[in-house]
Amino acid sequence: MKIAVCIKQVPNREWQPRLDDAKTWIREADAAFEMNEPDAYALEEALRLKELHGGEVVVCSAGPSRVAQVIREALARGADRAIHVEDDGLASADAFVTSNALAGAMKDEQFDLVLTGLQSDDQGFAQVGVILAEKLGLPHATIIMEVKAEGGTLRVKRELEGGWFQWVAMPLPAVLTIQSGINQLRYATLKGIMAAKKKEIKKAAAPAGSTPKQKIVAMYTPEKGKKTQIIAGTPAEAAKELVRKLREEARVL
Amino acid sequence: MILVIAEQQTGKLNRATWETIVGAQQMAAAADIVVLVPGTNTSGVAGELAGAGVKEVVTLEHAALEAYTPDGFTAALQDAIGQLKPDYVLLPHTYQTRDFAPKLAARLDRALITDVTAVKKGSELAFVRPMFQGKLTADVVPQGTGPHFVTFQIGAYRVDQVAKGSAPAGVRALTVNVDAAAIRQKPEAPFQQAKQAVDLSQAERIVSVGRGIKEQANIHVAEELARAIGAEIAASRPICDAGWLPMERQVGSSGQTVAPKLYLALGISGAIQHLVGMKGANTIVAINKDADAPIFEVADYGIVGDLFEVVPAIIEAVKS
Numbered sequence: 302m303k304i305a306v307c308i309k310q311v312p313n314r315e316w317q318p319r320l321d322d323a324k325t326w327i328r329e330a331d332a333a334f335e336m337n338e339p340d341a342y343a344l345e346e347a348l349r350l351k352e353l354h355g356g357e358v359v360v361c362s363a364g365p366s367r368v369a370q371v372i373r374e375a376l377a378r379g380a381d382r383a384i385h386v387e388d389d390g391l392a393s394a395d396a397f398v399t400s401n402a403l404a405g406a407m408k409d410e411q412f413d414l415v416l417t418g419l420q421s422d423d424q425g426f427a428q429v430g431v432i433l434a435e436k437l438g439l440p441h442a443t444i445i446m447e448v449k450a451e452g453g454t455l456r457v458k459r460e461l462e463g464g465w466f467q468w469v470a471m472p473l474p475a476v477l478t479i480q481s482g483i484n485q486l487r488y489a490t491l492k493g494i495m496a497a498k499k500k501e502i503k504k505a506a507a508p509a510g511s512t513p514k515q516k517i518v519a520m521y522t523p524e525k526g527k528k529t530q531i532i533a534g535t536p537a538e539a540a541k542e543l544v545r546k547l548r549e550e551a552r553v554l
Numbered sequence: 555m556i557l558v559i560a561e562q563q564t565g566k567l568n569r570a571t572w573e574t575i576v577g578a579q580q581m582a583a584a585a586d587i588v589v590l591v592p593g594t595n596t597s598g599v600a601g602e603l604a605g606a607g608v609k610e611v612v613t614l615e616h617a618a619l620e621a622y623t624p625d626g627f628t629a630a631l632q633d634a635i636g637q638l639k640p641d642y643v644l645l646p647h648t649y650q651t652r653d654f655a656p657k658l659a660a661r662l663d664r665a666l667i668t669d670v671t672a673v674k675k676g677s678e679l680a681f682v683r684p685m686f687q688g689k690l691t692a693d694v695v696p697q698g699t700g701p702h703f704v705t706f707q708i709g710a711y712r713v714d715q716v717a718k719g720s721a722p723a724g725v726r727a728l729t730v731n732v733d734a735a736a737i738r739q740k741p742e743a744p745f746q747q748a749k750q751a752v753d754l755s756q757a758e759r760i761v762s763v764g765r766g767i768k769e770q771a772n773i774h775v776a777e778e779l780a781r782a783i784g785a786e787i788a789a790s791r792p793i794c795d796a797g798w799l800p801m802e803r804q805v806g807s808s809g810q811t812v813a814p815k816l817y818l819a820l821g822i823s824g825a826i827q828h829l830v831g832m833k834g835a836n837t838i839v840a841i842n843k844d845a846d847a848p849i850f851e852v853a854d855y856g857i858v859g860d861l862f863e864v865v866p867a868i869i870e871a872v873k874s
Contacts, residue, residue, distance in 0.1 A: 312686065314687075314765075314823075316686075317846060318686055318689045318690050318846070320690075325692075327686070327690070396656065396666070397660070397665075400660070419652075422686070422687055423685065423686055424685055424686075425668075425669060425684065425685065425686075425687070426656075426666075426668055427652050427656075427668055427669070428656035428659075428666060428668060429656075431624075431652075431653070431654075431655075431656035431657050431660070432656045432657070432659075432660040434657065435656075435657045435660040435661060436660065440624075440625065440738035440739055441624060441657070442624075442653070442739060443624075443649070443652055443653045444649055444652070444653075459653075460649070460808055461649055461744055462648065462649050462807060462808065463808075463809075463810070463811070464746055464747065464801075464802075464808075464809060464810070465744045465745065465746055466744065466745055466746070466747055467741055467742060467743070467744040467745070468741075468742040469623075469739050469740065469741045469742065470739070470740040470742075471738050471739045471740065472738060475738075480808075481791065481792070481795060482791065482792075482794070482795025482796075512697070512698070513697055514664070514665035514666070514696065514697050514698055515665050515667055515694050515695065515696055515697055516694065516695050516697055517692045517693070517694055518680055518693050518694070518695050519680075519692065519693040520685070520690055520691070520692045520693075521690065521691055521692075522689075522690060522691070522846075523684070523688065523689075523690070523691045523848065523851055524691070525850075525851050527851065527852060527853070527854065529840075529850050529851070529853045529854065529855070529856050530854065530855050530856070531845075531850075531856045531857070531858060532855060532856065532857050536859055536860070536863040536864045536867045537867045537870075537871075539857045539859065539864060539867070540857075540864055540867030540868040540870070540871045541867070541871045543839065543855055543857060543868060543871070544868060544871040544872055546855060547816065547837070547839070547855070551816070551836075551837040551854065551855075553759070553815045553816040553836065553837045554783060554816070554872065
């Protein structure tokens with residue numbers, strides 16, 4: 302089975318947001334980056350499917366040159382080769398532009414299965430996988446918690462809301478968006494890191510004339526909806542004051 | 555005209571639809587709002603929705619829509635939008651919407667702005683949405699020709715904010731063509747993984763843990779606090795994914811929705827998927843080492859600090 306995994310590089314969880322001078326995007330120079338967490342689960346699922354059914358795992362990523370870091374990491378974890386659609390404009394691209402860039406680079410590869418995370422930890426559109434399916438003309442399913450691929454058909458467990466699930470069957474090739482927690486992630490071994498250095502990363506150009514469908518006109522730290530009382534002091538002082546407030550003000554203890 | 559796409563399963567309305575109608579009412583007058591109800595058995599839901607202050611409710615029935623599939627819904631709604639010609643199409647940001655709305659917008663080559671929490675009116679309409687896990691907020695303007703697609707975050711508006719009509723809106727049916735043979739997904743009946751032994755929705759107090767608890771061996775810290783104040787223990791998704799607490803104790807969009815008198819969030823950053831499950835709590839306390847964590851935006855009381863120092867101190871204060 303020839304499997305593509307689309308991964309995105311996003312600011313890491315510890316990153317403290319800082320805005321650029323125009324206040325429409327972040328100061329990228331201040332950010333440290335990592336692999337988008339749901340995409341890491343999609344990669345792991347692809348590696349497990351390859352172990353079961355054979356074939357190859359191809360990592361696809363659309364972004365500026367810094368994205369090479371997460372591509373190398375995916376190769377070190379066991380992906381066979383990579384396609385990097387490289388363009389500085391892709392750093393802050395919307396879901397349409399990103400999907401176009403990926404679809405352009407992927408369409409001639411004839412993948413049997415395309416996996417990606419259900420959404421990204423940066424812009425959080427939750428759109429790229431589904432738009433990609435439409436652009437590639439493939440069926441899709443989203444928020445997947447189990448994948449069974451046998452004899453040309455696919456049976457997947459979709460997560461619904463509130464603890465409900467549903468099995469859905471569809472023909473291959475297909476596109477799936479993977480939910481975090483579907484599997485246990487593996488980490489790269491030293492051997493994997495060494496092997497990754499020899500693996501192919503094919504560079505592709507972003508398609509021309511892909512115009513954004515949304516524009517960020519302002520970015521800011523969230524306005525507080527509630528008045529939060531921050532309780533200061535040493536842990537002992539703060540704890541004592543909190544308990545007093547919960548007993549006397551809120552009356553919930 | 556603004557078209558709201560209602561969500562219903564087998565004649566039961568998803569309440570998030572009402573919130574989306576509130577969103578529409580923020581954008582336009584009742585005479586410019588139409589509610590579309592796709593599926594089968596839509597008459598009851600259509601009658602219910604006709605009570606809202608909207609121009610009309612349009613039902614969209616087709617045998618191929620009985621069980622939800624993204625291919626079926628995309629085909630039916632593409633046809634309906636072609637007939638109704640709205641300027642905006644609004645949907646609740648549910649798992650089902652997330653499954654088909656990007657496909658529908660891509661099919662029509664139109665903008666889709668997701669997870670919107672508010673609408674700003676100026677020289678142009680801007681849609682407010684979280685970015686970077688809620689650490690930042692952005693005002694976003696759709697580009698290109700309409701209809702523009704917008705999905706509203708669950709809880710962005712309250713159901714009781716819906717303006718009702720002075721008389722019920724008219725209900726009419728719309729006919730669309732859907733080629734059932736072209737639907738590639740074959741869905742089976744939805745099921746619940748395990749009987750939920752723990753009903754957190756009835757808990758009066760909840761102590762909930764997130765990534766800040768660091769490792770499974772530390773869960774006892776939260777459990778001791780729960781015992782001290784008579785609370786149930788719960789967690790955010792990553793903790794249950796890791797198997798540190800059972801899945802049935804997960805609070806959030808993929809777990810349980812809770813509304814206790816007291817919700818104590820320990821080391822929970824406050825990703826929106828978690829917030830939608832607990833922001834209905836009466837009193838929310840957040841303890842987190844990161845002062846910028848989004849959880850502090852919904853908290854009534856906050857302590858910025860190391861939970862491993864603060865929690866034992868709370869237990870001591872409760873006992874004294």
